[in-house]
Amino acid sequence: MIETNGLPTTYRDPDLPESVTIYEVGPRDGLQNESATVPLETKVGFVERLGAAGLPIVEATSFVHPRWVPQLADAADLVARLDLGGARPYPVLVPNERGLDRALEAGVTHVAVFASATETFAARNLNSTYDAQFAMFEPVVTRAREAGVQVRAYLSMCFGDPWEGAVAPQRVVEAGARLLAMGAYELSLGDTIGVGTAQHTRVLIDAFGEAGIGTDRLAMHFHDTYGQALANAYAALRRGITTFDASAGGLGGCPYARSATGNLATEDLVWMLDGLGISHGVDLEALAATSAWMAGELGRPSPSAVVRALTS
Amino acid sequence: MIETNGLPTTYRDPDLPESVTIYEVGPRDGLQNESATVPLETKVGFVERLGAAGLPIVEATSFVHPRWVPQLADAADLVARLDLGGARPYPVLVPNERGLDRALEAGVTHVAVFASATETFAARNLNSTYDAQFAMFEPVVTRAREAGVQVRAYLSMCFGDPWEGAVAPQRVVEAGARLLAMGAYELSLGDTIGVGTAQHTRVLIDAFGEAGIGTDRLAMHFHDTYGQALANAYAALRRGITTFDASAGGLGGCPYARSATGNLATEDLVWMLDGLGISHGVDLEALAATSAWMAGELGRPSPSAVVRALTS
Numbered sequence: 001m002i003e004t005n006g007l008p009t010t011y012r013d014p015d016l017p018e019s020v021t022i023y024e025v026g027p028r029d030g031l032q033n034e035s036a037t038v039p040l041e042t043k044v045g046f047v048e049r050l051g052a053a054g055l056p057i058v059e060a061t062s063f064v065h066p067r068w069v070p071q072l073a074d075a076a077d078l079v080a081r082l083d084l085g086g087a088r089p090y091p092v093l094v095p096n097e098r099g100l101d102r103a104l105e106a107g108v109t110h111v112a113v114f115a116s117a118t119e120t121f122a123a124r125n126l127n128s129t130y131d132a133q134f135a136m137f138e139p140v141v142t143r144a145r146e147a148g149v150q151v152r153a154y155l156s157m158c159f160g161d162p163w164e165g166a167v168a169p170q171r172v173v174e175a176g177a178r179l180l181a182m183g184a185y186e187l188s189l190g191d192t193i194g195v196g197t198a199q200h201t202r203v204l205i206d207a208f209g210e211a212g213i214g215t216d217r218l219a220m221h222f223h224d225t226y227g228q229a230l231a232n233a234y235a236a237l238r239r240g241i242t243t244f245d246a247s248a249g250g251l252g253g254c255p256y257a258r259s260a261t262g263n264l265a266t267e268d269l270v271w272m273l274d275g276l277g278i279s280h281g282v283d284l285e286a287l288a289a290t291s292a293w294m295a296g297e298l299g300r301p302s303p304s305a306v307v308r309a310l311t312s
Numbered sequence: 313m314i315e316t317n318g319l320p321t322t323y324r325d326p327d328l329p330e331s332v333t334i335y336e337v338g339p340r341d342g343l344q345n346e347s348a349t350v351p352l353e354t355k356v357g358f359v360e361r362l363g364a365a366g367l368p369i370v371e372a373t374s375f376v377h378p379r380w381v382p383q384l385a386d387a388a389d390l391v392a393r394l395d396l397g398g399a400r401p402y403p404v405l406v407p408n409e410r411g412l413d414r415a416l417e418a419g420v421t422h423v424a425v426f427a428s429a430t431e432t433f434a435a436r437n438l439n440s441t442y443d444a445q446f447a448m449f450e451p452v453v454t455r456a457r458e459a460g461v462q463v464r465a466y467l468s469m470c471f472g473d474p475w476e477g478a479v480a481p482q483r484v485v486e487a488g489a490r491l492l493a494m495g496a497y498e499l500s501l502g503d504t505i506g507v508g509t510a511q512h513t514r515v516l517i518d519a520f521g522e523a524g525i526g527t528d529r530l531a532m533h534f535h536d537t538y539g540q541a542l543a544n545a546y547a548a549l550r551r552g553i554t555t556f557d558a559s560a561g562g563l564g565g566c567p568y569a570r571s572a573t574g575n576l577a578t579e580d581l582v583w584m585l586d587g588l589g590i591s592h593g594v595d596l597e598a599l600a601a602t603s604a605w606m607a608g609e610l611g612r613p614s615p616s617a618v619v620r621a622l623t624s
Binding site: 007008009011012013016159160165166194195196197198199200202203224225226227228230231233234235265267268271272274275276277304305306309 | 319320321323324325328471472477478506507508509510511512514515536537538539540542543545546547577579580583584586587588589616617618621
């Protein structure tokens with residue numbers, strides 16, 4: 001049994017939004033780098049429990065070629081088990097047109113593409129170039145929309161790149177604007193290696209605003225590699241961002257980052273939002289119990305501070 | 313060898329202070345709950361390396377009775393090894409007049425007292441009552457100041473209490489004002505069980521301001537039990553706080569908190585400050601190397617994300 005003792009105490013800040021959307025990435029971003037194969041039944045249980053805990057949108061898997069991400073080779077089988085006609089979308093990542101074909105065959109309603117703000121990561125992760133990736137994604141987005149499927153765009157390495165170092169906000173805006181112009185409904189700005197800090201976050205959001213791209217089109221995707229994820233989320237919240245990517249139990253992490261620490265933990269974000277009196281629809285106890293269960297399945301403790309504190 | 317790849321990228325916020333003081337608590341707050349005895353030589357090395365890494369003030373130990381904290385039974389021997397006449401103060405905690413006597417005999421220049429904002433923690437941790445603790449500390453502060461020794465006051469359970477739940481900011485202000493009125497030069501507001509969130513932090517700082525106690529008299533002492541420490545520090549920084557307690561490598565934690573996670577890690581704070589362009593005087597690589605060494609001495613990985621990322 002989990003007890004929060006009624007804490008945290010809520011203090012509303014009238015300058016902050018009344019509600020935010022948490023875009024749950026645990027089943028896809030969290031599991032994709034797991035070396036030991038997670039059974040299909042466990043994945044189905046994870047996605048369903050996250051939905052039952054109130055997460056409004058849960059990215060379920062990726063239709064990437066199994067050669068690159070063997071862990072998600074069961075994408076079609078997983079999607080077949082989900083309620084795709086309900087109110088809660090279960091987006092899937094599609095790396096290219098072939099992935100889109102498989103996703104459409106599976107009947108999904110939402111897909112996501114994954115682009116890079118830097119040349120080196122486009123080469124290393126996408127086997128492409130910075131410019132060529134847009135030509136690759138253009139037909140994916142166009143065909144998805146023609147099929148009535150909504151498209152989200154991830155942009156990675158928006159703060160720093162392990163090979164190139166600092167990434168200029170203008171470069172990020174240029175790449176992001178191209179993805180939105182293709183027809184993506186939302187752009188998720190990823191601090192893939194977790195080096196970003198609070199003012200950098202503000203400057204990046206402001207750079208989009210100056211280019212006419214408002215916070216209603218943006219989501220923030222922070223990694224906790226250097227412990228900055230939640231502070232950055234708070235800075236982004238103060239700058240008007242209302243959609244945050246997070247991973248249940250803090251699962252996942254970039255294989256190119258120099259640490260085992262991964263995504264912003266959904267529970268730690270929820271704790272902050274509860275303290276700020278910002279609604280999010282998530283049942284923290286059910287979520288933490290789900291992450292504790294998943295940590296047990298994976299055989300190691302959850303990286304989430306809240307999960308450890310509530311379930312230890 | 314530690315490489316930061318020139319990251320994080322610095323973005324100055326003109327609304328934030330140009331410099332802050334990091335009050336390092338690792339050798340005292342970080343080690344006091346270690347069950348296995350840390351050798352004196354290791355402690356001396358830890359304190360000296362922290363000083364050499366640029367920490368401007370390092371709380372070295374506690375003159376608490378060894379029955380309560382056996383780990384720090386070597387307090388006098390440790391202090392005898394430190395350069396007490398230098399520019400860098402090495403404060404010690406003193407729980408009562410007997411502790412002050414021992415600290416004065418040892419020749420310290422700075423002491424700290426540790427009070428509670430709540431009735432239950434005053435009983436459990438101090439074996440006193442909320443009101444009686446002030447009578448206990450009054451002669452400690454007075455006699456220390458008569459001896460030319462500066463006194464810092466810690467106030468614990470300033471956000472929530474594991475037995476009492478929510479703690480009202482007015483109660484914290486009332487307790488803090490009494491400690492400052494005795495003659496403490498600084499009041500450190502502790503979120504001892506780590507339940508505080510960003511707006512709660514702002515409200516508490518503002519409550520002191522409304523009582524005529526400015527941010528120049530306050531320090532913030534956050535614990536990362538629920539992952540909130542750095543976000544809260546950022547909120548406090550934006551509210552004018554310029555002194556932050558932190559523990560090298562994130563060592564320590566309240567034995568009454570429901571998790572092994574402890575103090576805000578000095579390295580994670582430094583990473584944020586570097587990103588914000590706020591000077592602090594600390595050499596991050598030397599500090600992380602010190603914490604990695606100490607983690608090895610203690611036989612477990614550092615809880616600090618930055619330490620893990622830079623030294624893994």
